[in-house]
Amino acid sequence: PDATTSTPVAKVSQYACQRRTTTANSNKIFTDAFEVLAESYEFNEMEGQSLAFRRAASVLRSLPSKIQSLRDAESLPFLGKHSIAVIEEILQCGFSMEVQKILSNERFKTLKLFMSVFGVGLKTAEKWYRKGLLSFTRGLFPTGFLHYGDISRAVSKAEAQALGNIIDETVHAITSDALLTLTGGFRRGKDFGHDVDFIVTTPEMGKEEHLLTAVIESLKHQGLILYCDYRASTFDMSRLPNHKFDAMDHFAKCFLILRLDGSRVEGGLCGAEGDGRGWRAVRVDLVSPPMKQYAFTLLGWTGSKQFERDLRRFAQKERHMLLDNHALYDKTKRELLAATTEQDIFAHLGLQYIEPCQRNA
Numbered sequence: 561p562d563a564t565t566s567t568p569v570a571k572v573s574q575y576a577c578q579r580r581t582t583t584a585n586s587n588k589i590f591t592d593a594f595e596v597l598a599e600s601y602e603f604n605e606m607e608g609q610s611l612a613f614r615r616a617a618s619v620l621r622s623l624p625s626k627i628q629s630l631r632d633a634e635s636l637p638f639l640g641k642h643s644i645a646v647i648e649e650i651l652q653c654g655f656s657m658e659v660q661k662i663l664s665n666e667r668f669k670t671l672k673l674f675m676s677v678f679g680v681g682l683k684t685a686e687k688w689y690r691k692g693l694l695s696f697t698r699g700l701f702p703t704g705f706l707h708y709g710d711i712s713r714a715v716s717k718a719e720a721q722a723l724g725n726i727i728d729e730t731v732h733a734i735t736s737d738a739l740l741t742l743t744g745g746f747r748r749g750k751d752f753g754h755d756v757d758f759i760v761t762t763p764e765m766g767k768e769e770h771l772l773t774a775v776i777e778s779l780k781h782q783g784l785i786l787y788c789d790y791r792a793s794t795f796d797m798s799r800l801p802n803h804k805f806d807a808m809d810h811f812a813k814c815f816l817i818l819r820l821d822g823s824r825v826e827g828g829l830c831g832a833e834g835d836g837r838g839w840r841a842v843r844v845d846l847v848s849p850p851m852k853q854y855a856f857t858l859l860g861w862t863g864s865k866q867f868e869r870d871l872r873r874f875a876q877k878e879r880h881m882l883l884d885n886h887a888l889y890d891k892t893k894r895e896l897l898a899a900t901t902e903q904d905i906f907a908h909l910g911l912q913y914i915e916p917c918q919r920n921a
């Protein structure tokens with residue numbers, strides 16, 4: 561090959577589902593700054609600007625190497641004037657003044673602290689802030705405050721594995737042909753997460769919800785449940801998929817806080833040995849779709865959030881299809897497209913298959 565011809569730079573797609581994004585982020589210095597800006601806009605209910613920074617961060621995460629100059633960034637999708645200016649500042653002085661200001665802003669810091677409580681969203685955080693609260697006051701906070709210290713600490717891969725073993729034993733003691741799958745960030749190969757997500761189902765149609773309630777009963781019996789928020793299924797086959805990402809799916813699910821004993825974890829618990837308890841609380845989500853919807857649920861719960869948003873956007877904009885955690889609908893043919901694997905769904909969408917470990921968009 562001629563050494564003078566530079567290798568053509570592959571065009572970066574505007575859709576995360578057409579990019580391969582591993583956990584190795586070469587542009588963390590920029591993406592961390594963008595995420596702060598996105599969060600700040602979210603706190604001010606400026607959804608458009610917030611999403612723009614999330615998209616820009618996602619594009620940078622997919623790059624194989626660190627951005628060295630503005631020229632590297634200018635031709636990328638979703639990198640507008642504002643994000644380019646932030647990159648320029650970081651390239652020059654190693655940080656962004658705007659981001660530093662946000663990080664030391666009292667309202668931002670307080671809302672972030674409040675929203676780190678399980679179950680507390682922007683509305684509640686804002687309400688507390690407007691009441692003049694700046695930090696937690698003993699006795700003031702509801703169930704989300706339960707085990708706050710443990711829950712705000714990251715969950716390790718070994719801890720996720722240990723929980724997987726416990727739930728696997730529990731599920732299979734109930735039904736031998738049950739199917740348990742680790743999903744969420746750990747399925748994408750992340751080393752740490754804020755919770756552990758599982759899909760649990762059974763080939764026996766219509767028995768999946770019963771299986772989930774039986775699993776909860778058994779975990780309770782084993783003394784492992786510290787908190788349980790169970791949501792019954794509202795799934796309705798006749799409804800078309802809802803491509804809006806923010807709408808949660810309608811399958812039976814539960815948001816749990818489980819007790820995890822250190823003796824079950826290879827290498828011990830993550831950073832909690834100091835208090836000598838020998839156990840920690842962990843957030844666990846279980847979702848139970850019917851087997852027919854399993855592939856859609858697996859794809860929907862594996863994430864990342866940006867990957868999911870772009871799958872739905874791609875389906876709608878490029879293929880005239882509606883995708884959610886339940887189904888894929890072809891608006892041209894006016895029919896639902898069946899799938900038993902994630903590969904089937906990518907194929908229906910005319911997309912190259914992207915491995916879970918490449919979905920860290």
Ligand code: DGT
Pocket residue numbers: 743744745746750752753754755756757805806807808809860861862863864865868885
């Ligand atoms: P983590 O737990 O912080 O390590 O990160 P993830 O990716 O496991 O995120 P998590 O646990 O909040 O949610 C698991 C997956 O479920 C996520 O990757 C995509 C999906 N998901 C989360 N929130 C929503 C939502 O509001 N709507 C929809 N459609 N899907 C969601």
Ligand code: MG
Pocket residue numbers: 744745746753754755756757
């Ligand atoms: Mg998760």
